[in-house]
Amino acid sequence: MSQPYVPPQAPPTGQPSGVKDLFNGVGYLLRGIAWMARHPAQWLFGLIPALIVLAVYVTGLVFLAFQIDDLAGWVTGFADDWSEGARTWARVFAGTAIYGSALFLAVLTFTAVTLLVGDPFYEAIAVRVEESQGGAPPEPDVPLLVQIGRAIKDTALLGVIALTFAVAFFVCGFLPVVGQTVVPVVAALVSGYFLAGELTSVALERRGIRRTERFARLRANRPLAIGFGVATFLVFIVPLGAVLAMPGAVAGATLLARERLADPPRAKEALVTPGDGGSAWNG
Structure with a gap:
């Protein structure tokens, strides 16, 4: 039987540091995985759409x-007259940049597409998680077709944004040293930020918080x-990580x-530590 929705209690005051909040964010992923470990049936349920998209x-x-x-030879046509060694390195850099950009695009859009395909699955999981914490908010009074239309629109918009970043990272990938060190780090930060936005959409949409406001709160x-x-x-x-960890995420x-x-x-004041899925307020 579903529990009535009880909003979280106001957290104690105190402004967490940026570094502490970074670890707090990691803690939420660990708590989600721990919750799934205690509910294996829900984990298996959440694997279905992820496997299809994978x-x-x-x-x-x-x-x-x-x-x-x-493809690497095509984009480095300008190097056809270079020495064999220089031409080979140019194509290696090009191939790495192309595949790296494709992988970035795949990781960033995988979540959005999986959430779109598996919306009923992940909505049910989110409700179960909320009920275990004191109750889920009521489902928004929005027609199903409208919800699907919004999800498709959000996914398409994310795809355009991801493609834009992928092209930028592809170009920057040709920069010596920077393309192989700084660019992957920046790509991970950008991917992580948008992943957070997509994954929290399930719970926030249920509260009537749409994309623009969602990212405002993330900022x-x-x-x-x-x-x-x-x-x-x-x-x-990690190979198969996106599938196995998707329900926990x-x-x-x-x-x-x-x-x-x-x-x-409250978001500015709350502290969270990795735990067993219970209360996250930490004095």
Whole structure:
């Protein structure tokens, strides 16, 4: 039986540092994974849409891997007259940049597409998580077709943003040293931020908080969002990590949204530590 929705109690005062909030963000992912470990049936339930989307993405990435030499040669046509060594290095950099950009695009859009395909699955998981914490807010009075239309629009917009960043990172990937050191770090930070926005959408949409306001609240809690998102990104780029950790990431994002983003004034003051999925307020 569902419990009545009880909003989280006001947290104690005290402004957490940016570094502490980074670790707090990681803590939410760990709490989400821990919650799933205690509810294996929910974890298996959440794997279904992730496996479907994974099959499509892996097919695309494998196809790209077989074409990468031709693509690298095409984009480095300017190096045809260079010495063999210089031409080879140019194509290696190009191939790395192309595939790295594709991987960045895949990781960033995987969550949005999986949430779109598996919306009923992850909505049910988010409700179960909220009920375990004191009750879920009532479902918004919005027609199903409107909700689907909004989800498709948000996914398409994220795809355009992701493609823009992917092109920028692809170009920067040709920069010596910077392209192989700074660019991957920046890509991870950008990916993490948008992953946090997508994963918290399930719980925040239920509260009537749409995309613009959602990202406004993430900006107000940027270290927290980046800590959660980058940790999720690093797990997602591990082979099969995106599939196996997706249900736990949704659970963690639900806890994050419930305790830190649903009420902006509290979001600036709350402290959270990794725990067993219970109360996150820490004096």
